[in-house]
Amino acid sequence: MLIAALSTGHKVGLGLVGLAFVVFALISAFLLPALRPDYPGRRGLPVFLTLSATLFVGMMFAVFFFGREPSESHAAEGSTAGPTQTTTPSTTAPSTTKATTTAPAASAPTTAPAAPKSVPVTEVEFKIELPSTTLSPGSYTFDLTNKGHVGHDLVFNGPGVDNEKTPVIGPGKTAKLNVDLKSGTYDVYCSVPGHKQAGMDVEVKVS
Ligand SMILES: [Cu+2]
Numbered sequence: 001m002l003i004a005a006l007s008t009g010h011k012v013g014l015g016l017v018g019l020a021f022v023v024f025a026l027i028s029a030f031l032l033p034a035l036r037p038d039y040p041g042r043r044g045l046p047v048f049l050t051l052s053a054t055l056f057v058g059m060m061f062a063v064f065f066f067g068r069e070p071s072e073s074h075a076a077e078g079s080t081a082g083p084t085q086t087t088t089p090s091t092t093a094p095s096t097t098k099a100t101t102t103a104p105a106a107s108a109p110t111t112a113p114a115a116p117k118s119v120p121v122t123e124v125e126f127k128i129e130l131p132s133t134t135l136s137p138g139s140y141t142f143d144l145t146n147k148g149h150v151g152h153d154l155v156f157n158g159p160g161v162d163n164e165k166t167p168v169i170g171p172g173k174t175a176k177l178n179v180d181l182k183s184g185t186y187d188v189y190c191s192v193p194g195h196k197q198a199g200m201d202v203e204v205k206v207s
Pocket of ligand 1: 151152153190192195200
């Protein structure tokens with residue numbers, strides 16, 4: 001509210017000074033020579049120059065104090081300060097278009113966190129079977145099926161994955177394990193005591 005009132009006051013103040021400047025210019029250019037052919041004359045010249053200087057300085061002060069909003073000020077001015085003020089609106093215009101164009105660009109990268117790839121894993125005594133032991137980096141869901149006769153689980157250890165595991169599942173049961181794989185080597189094994197040493201141990205290479 002206060003800022004709006006102030007800025008309106010600035011517009012009015014600048015407009016009034018500008019108007020006085022224009023009126024003075026018009027009077028001195030057309031009216032006075034018409035009334036007095038020898039205008040400004042010997043005595044009139046100092047007065048005219050003083051008035052001109054005063055109005056010019058006043059105009060400069062007005063532009064300085066009131067012209068905080070450049071887009072408003074150059075419309076109210078006379079001829080002198082025009083060229084310096086017209087540069088400011090042209091610089092504010094591109095900045096606003098820049099702001100509008102960055103908004104859609106910022107929202108674009110939020111698309112598509114890729115769905116995890118599904119990889120079937122079967123476990124028996126005492127093996128872990130994967131379709132492939134080399135994978136590309138990304139999110140994976142390992143679908144574990146226990147096709148053995150005792151309980152097993154599935155454990156991942158490697159870059160960014162610290163001991164992620166399924167519960168121990170009984171014969172014929174299934175479980176899922178979600179992991180984000182980065183480039184590197186992962187140790188994949190069954191943590192039921194003795195099973196890793198018995199052969200349920202696989203190296204998965206991600207690159
Ligand atoms: Cu096991």
